[in-house]
Amino acid sequence: MRPVFVLALLCLPQLAVADEAVSGDTAWMLTATALVLFMTLPGLALFYAGLVRAKNVLSVLMQCFAIAAVVSILWVIAGYSLSFTEGSGPFIGGFSRIMLSGMTIDSVRGSMPESVFVMFQMTFAIITPALIVGGFAERMRFSAMLVFISLWLMLVYVPVTYWVWGGGWLAQMGFRDFAGGAVVHINAGIGALIAAIVLGKRRGFPTTPMPPHNLPMTVTGAGMLWVGWFGFNAGSALAADNAAGMAMLVTHLGAAAGCVAWMSMEWLRFGKPSVLGIVTGMVAGLGTITPASGYVGPAGALVIGLSAGIVCFWATMLVKRTLKIDDSLDVMPVHGVGGILGLIMIAFLSSTLGGLGLDEGVTMGQQFVIQMIGISATIAWCGVMSYLLLKLIDLVIGLRVDEDQETEGLDIVLHEERGYNL
Amino acid sequence: MRPVFVLALLCLPQLAVADEAVSGDTAWMLTATALVLFMTLPGLALFYAGLVRAKNVLSVLMQCFAIAAVVSILWVIAGYSLSFTEGSGPFIGGFSRIMLSGMTIDSVRGSMPESVFVMFQMTFAIITPALIVGGFAERMRFSAMLVFISLWLMLVYVPVTYWVWGGGWLAQMGFRDFAGGAVVHINAGIGALIAAIVLGKRRGFPTTPMPPHNLPMTVTGAGMLWVGWFGFNAGSALAADNAAGMAMLVTHLGAAAGCVAWMSMEWLRFGKPSVLGIVTGMVAGLGTITPASGYVGPAGALVIGLSAGIVCFWATMLVKRTLKIDDSLDVMPVHGVGGILGLIMIAFLSSTLGGLGLDEGVTMGQQFVIQMIGISATIAWCGVMSYLLLKLIDLVIGLRVDEDQETEGLDIVLHEERGYNL
Amino acid sequence: MRPVFVLALLCLPQLAVADEAVSGDTAWMLTATALVLFMTLPGLALFYAGLVRAKNVLSVLMQCFAIAAVVSILWVIAGYSLSFTEGSGPFIGGFSRIMLSGMTIDSVRGSMPESVFVMFQMTFAIITPALIVGGFAERMRFSAMLVFISLWLMLVYVPVTYWVWGGGWLAQMGFRDFAGGAVVHINAGIGALIAAIVLGKRRGFPTTPMPPHNLPMTVTGAGMLWVGWFGFNAGSALAADNAAGMAMLVTHLGAAAGCVAWMSMEWLRFGKPSVLGIVTGMVAGLGTITPASGYVGPAGALVIGLSAGIVCFWATMLVKRTLKIDDSLDVMPVHGVGGILGLIMIAFLSSTLGGLGLDEGVTMGQQFVIQMIGISATIAWCGVMSYLLLKLIDLVIGLRVDEDQETEGLDIVLHEERGYNL
Amino acid sequence: MKLVTAIIKPFRLDDVRNALSEVGVSGMTVTEVKGFGRQRGHTELYRGAEYVVDFLPKSKIEIAVAYDMVEQAIEAIINAARTGKVGDGKVFVTAIEQALRIRTGEFGDNAL
Amino acid sequence: MKLVTAIIKPFRLDDVRNALSEVGVSGMTVTEVKGFGRQRGHTELYRGAEYVVDFLPKSKIEIAVAYDMVEQAIEAIINAARTGKVGDGKVFVTAIEQALRIRTGEFGDNAL
């Protein structure tokens, strides 16, 4: 069996050229790449677009599409190189793959063509900023959004990726984040939270009701996310092997348990379970199992999924009802809190309940400390940088549409289109 | 080439650990698993949800999601073990994998990690009860639904799976059901028919028209089902080999021929072909080719698809118009009848029209008898158990919402949500 | 590494039986087949259906479904054989696989089972005529459509496929069309353009506005097309190898650059970018990179994508505003022009900007001439044949619904169904 | 001529239409409206955000009838629309000064 | 002031609006309604379950006009809406007792 911590190994560039691509692994990684892109387009785009009001449906879809396009180009220009090639230090990668220079059709990384590794990682770089859209939905200017996301990608996503997966200081410390609890979910959650705070509430929040305009659309997106997440987590094994199989199994169980937990919380607390609740529990379960999906066993996955459903449920209540922060589509309480929770539980479930073991000589307590360092560093860096970026952009070009435009809706105002002519 | 009857071989536990996973086979089975989950979420959920009235759209989506979550958990707790490990007799499997105990990351089944086999089969265990939703749509209480499906899974789906695929009495007898004519389609069809009868008609059926509220949604789901079905049938070869390729080809031809046949029937009988007709023909073709997809050749597949379109068309007329049973989304006439038809045609098309052959020394007549035994046993067991379960649940907690609630719609009444705010 | 020009090799029948299928390659090709079918159903169907008026939504979905069904059957009867088996000359293939005769479960083509190759190519034969639907949307009779598409498949698609991929005269000349610039996109674009001209404008075009009835549906389809296109182009490598990886990478970059270019054109010209614009740019980028996706490097892909966005943008303006041709969903300016552009750029980007090289001893200028010959031949053959077929069908059974029917909408008139009952 | 406007529960629409046909009213125009009144709306809940929906779906039926048909029409509507539960709706009668059939230009009672 | 209410075929709406603008009617309110009348509806068929749709989509136009404009407005509507086929619709005229413009508080004919 191949080792679980393949990502770390892949960072050693000398290995990269030696190998030949294995067709089975390549087949799976091509598929996994397609699945992760599918999570964003159309998965997440629909999930989010269904939750906003009809007058803003296109603005959300547009943001997801534009992010996918712009991030892809930035990724090949510099993002990949700075994330995944050896840098001069522990904080940022090197320049050897700027514009993918030096990568030929024969380049191999691990057991797959390097082109596939570039693509697979690109899909992660796409979905992370796309998740942030939920924080500033229904009020941000499109141009400001493009500028913010581009800078955020290079200044937040890329360095954190290098720290965790590119051989940077967190990787060296033994920080465990299999498929992106810190890199993807904390980053997205904190980015969204800061955006929600800096932009301020939507007009009328929280007194005016803003019910989802199309829940079947949201559920459609949710189904796609569940399926696509197999590529996300089982793809993070970087091979079609037993580690991938186990990652898929625990991922699925995390989702299922998250569904059941959130549904039960609603049933207990409000008397009725809702479809928005069950899909939110699913996302919480998936986000929470993500960092742990290469380390825990099936029983651990059930524990993680159930905890995710309960903890994220309360976090949502807290942010929305108590703090009254308009993180409009609940990115922080679901993804951010889920990511944190999952990263913490790794310490305790890697070597219990059928987990696959901690590193030789590392105790639960030690791992817990390492995990807390990684979590804190990600929150701090992402929080500070997101705040500075948003404030800067607000000064220079302005973040929000004006009141009348917000009332009329972003679709007409920013894109001169309407979602529906039924 | 690997043998076609791999499932039967996989039941011998001693083989399971000996092998190593093959990366190509694992890659395909990971993909096939994602495809089959995709069939339910969002495929089948959308297919069904588009067919009900707008006030019940969420209830259907909710049922599919909740079934996916609950079945997944039940499957790892006990369903898998009782279905696919050696039992003490021919009727039910054993306890060696309860809570997946004894399965490690290194466990292999056939040429794939056992975790992948568990997951692949789980997706079948999810879609079968989800199909039943069509029988009791728009009137069943959500809590009663959860109880029914959970018990039905363990008391109907699990034993029949063991009989057919787990090495039970039907497998030993030589019963041929490649990807689930009896296990999936007859079980679902009979379960839905009994539910429709026990719950009774929807208020107003059949005098009040209840047209689909969103046919594009249904067609979207249909497209997903077609694509996902490749995972279902070609995945049932349990490897990325020639058998899988042939299974995909015949599956596709079954679907195409089913489309053409149903469309033609409508054209002849009503003067106009309809989009609901063509997608129903597709499902009929797919359901019917399912059990046969590992045994017949392309010409046989066309025969099966055409027969499916014609026979299921008439079956739908019979159930709806003549018998006036409110099997609301026509699960029995399409899936149940299709499954029966396909299982029967196996006897005649396995060794003709390019079929891959019957077992050594078995004649068409003998195979026909075996097939009839398998069909009858499944119908009988599923029919009786479904009836008893439903009656019991009706007594204890009640199956249906009351009249006013049915008029108001399940979305508001059971879930406090509305599908659309356009 | 396997050679890039595998398709050409596969045409030598003697090779076909010698090999054994490789599980990794088979796994990827099974997946790629599913992805390409997914592009049509539901991808393209939704993309197109969202763009028409609500009263015609089902007619478009129906056309896509019916095309998928009918083409599949024609493909196994004769299409595959005439496209991909050795013929008596350079213009049309042979009869050795009529009704797939002689193909057994053990047949292998390249490194995959022949059944998979048949299926993979079938999905191309499905999507090409389905693309034409955009040219005659909202006014063509369903029966005339079926007749036209069936004849068009056999008389246009099949011969051109043989010329380019089946070992015919263009293949022999060294014409480069990796995944279907001529076979798929020019054919579809010209077919649609001729259909638009022969059928004439929709009532009210261009004075009456005919805005898309459901843009989220179109965006959903667009996301599916993007993901599915990975199967289309990376699948055209016919193996899970480095060529496939590079094809996926350049495909993705073509799409991303197309998005950015079209968005920028709209921003510059109209002051606001639109979601329909960005997804149209995506399709333009994908269509244009398609023929080149096995030859160019990442930088070349960016150039292609950006050119596609700009050129196809202006082409759309030209056809719609200047020429006032009602190619209703812009098939010619997006697919046709994109295909031509991509085929031309192959000559210049195969050996520059990281391209994978021209054939030994071929200069850019020579390749350019070859490409122009292939483009011209496809346009001429497809144009003339499409025109003759349509005129003939118009004479015999009539192409268009009458004025009142067009006003009422095709869904009710042709299919007795309505899309929405919200 | 009078215009009889009835606001009713949507699921009674088919019954009302049939009842009207029986008394000889052969034309009507129906609008989907949202009603606010004594009948309590429902609560919707989205991730813990509560949303009280006061407006309920109703159908508004408008029929132009000759004077002598007003009573029968109202009778028919009331009988067919009544469920006896709050929210059954209202009937309003207003005067029409002139009516025309677009197709023929006929006017007055002949236009109906 | 009078309220002129016209029920027309939806695809004539743009023509009617233009015709009204030409005679000087610059404001109107349009509602999508379902009409029942002499014009036959269509049949829908879902997996063999037949469903006769009697209600047809119509557009209802409401315009408040001063007394002296009523004739011209009706004329304009009729000419623009007529196709000569059954189902072209009706025009009804009723009295408005008072009209107000919300923005300015103007009333009477000035409010229009």
Add this chain to the structure above:
Amino acid sequence: MKLVTAIIKPFRLDDVRNALSEVGVSGMTVTEVKGFGRQRGHTELYRGAEYVVDFLPKSKIEIAVAYDMVEQAIEAIINAARTGKVGDGKVFVTAIEQALRIRTGEFGDNAL
């Protein structure tokens, strides 16, 4: 009794409903309509095909009130609906000759 019909901007609906409740109007019927008037519509652009949308979404509120409530109701509507920008809408008053509550058969002011 009078029928007070107000055409307002949709996002003022909740305010208007509250204002009406405060003055004691406890029932109303709301229709989503499209309005055409002085307020300019917007342009939509689809792949270069321009489309000027003249019709703007409006909400039409209908309330049947007793004579003595008309003034207050109008006042309440105007205050709550006014934004001061063009397109705020209109209020029309017409006469109701008879009103009935379907559930009870009550009529006149009691039916409201």
